[in-house]
Amino acid sequence: MIGGAVPTHLAPTTSPISYEEATRSSELLGRISRVFDQRIVGQHELRSALVTSLLAGGHVLLESVPGLAKTLSAHTLASAVGGSFHRIQCTPDLMPNDILGTQIYNYATGEFSTQLGPVHANMVLVDEINRSSAKTQAAMLEAMEERQTSVGGEVYRLPDPFMVLATQNPIEEEGTYVLPEAQMDRFLMKVTLTYPGPDDEVGILERVSAGSFDRPLTAEPISTMEALLLQRLTAKVYVDTAIKQYIVALVNTTRGGGPRPVAGLGQHVRVGASPRGSIALMRVAQAIALQEGRSYVIPDDVKQMRYAVLRHRIVRTYDALANDVPPESLIDAVFAAVPSP
CATH class of the missing domain: 1.10.8.80 (Magnesium chelatase subunit I, C-Terminal domain)
Structure with a gap:
């Protein structure tokens, strides 16, 4: 026990x-924590939510006013896992094929080839998801639920582990589309961020002055296979x-x-x-x-x-x-x- x-x-x-599995999980979680320590100041609730969602195999919706490290936290989690990472910047004119992928005709061979979209990555940051249209939101959330995409009649499995981190700004109104409740339900968690405390904000300024955020990571990230091990242990x-x-x-x-x-x-x-x-x-x-x-x-x-x-x-x-x-x-x-x- x-x-x-x-x-x-x-x-x-x-x-x-087993004791060996428990020791291994503790060591892997410690490595993830050290990566976050190097990049994120404070925001302990956010860090905990991201790691918990990774272990549970779910997706996270992050909501806050601008400038509270939503995007940086998503980048940091991707770095901590060592998997592939893609960022999708949502705009009102973004189409489903821009996310899922499309077929391209090759005039030299007279054949179509498939170009997979940015959703095909271990970690996908969907920035300002409420700026995309309902059709595009539905395509993104279908990929989240089914863990696959369909391009040109062919089904393509998404990589394992697969996690979506979506952000939205609650104070923006122009050019936004509210996510319906049925689509919100696909997110394992919705994290609402608040402003950092004075001590944490001073720490942010000190790191910016020292250039700490621009330095390469020194903490050793885990691998995607080790992330899958943590997910299997969580399920047990x-x-x-x-x-x-x-x-x-x-x-x-x-x-x-x-x-x-x-x-x-x-x-x-x-x-x-x-x-x-x-x-x-x-x-x-x-x-x-x-x-x-x-x-x-x-x-x-x-x-x-x-x-x-x-x-x-x-x-x-x-x-x-x-x-x-x-x-x-x-x-x-x-x-x-x-x-x-």
Whole structure:
């Protein structure tokens, strides 16, 4: 059994992760952390969300005002994994073929050849995704869900690991297209970033003055095969039936049901989380447990990133939007109503 004391009834009789595997995962996670230390100042929630999403095999939507290291963090994660990296700058005239790929006619041979688009990479940064049209957003999100593209009638598998990091600026309105809730649901997490603290901002200025951000990485990144190993170990983390029932109860409570329905929730929530929300809570909890050095999930793992997992899956009513009721307060009410196992 890995880690410290936890509720014993949630632990398996035999650890699904060996001591050697636990040691290996700890070493790989340490290398990822050192790469982030060299490039990112502060933003611990963002770093944790990106690594957790990588382990869980999901995608992340990053939302904040400009200048809060969204793009830099995506570049840093790609560097930490050592895989291929492509950046897609979204604009209103961007077409699906610009992302997925297209067929090019060769006049010399009289044949078509396929040129794959930038989505074919281990790490894909989709910058300002809300600037692309609904058709282009759908093409991108289909690749995220199916892990494949279709060009000229041929199916092309996306590489493993494959992860999309999309950014959007909430204060921009001109030339933007809001992502529908059904498409937002494809993201494992939505991370909302805030301004850095004064100490962190001073640290940023000091690194800029010293030219630290322009220096080559000295920390050793992991390989794509090692990233896949971390994903396999994450999937092996034990989730007790009581934890699964706890997750289902939480998600059902967002829909107005559950073992202890929240009074008045229907006034603020029009649509609760889908079964994807249940899956996301479990996968994220497994990734957190592995990072904590445990081979099984405890309730605190489910709670730790509840905002990032659920804030984009809860559709608020007009009254809630008009009264500026934050989704985080609704999520807190749900978690407070459902007892932990």
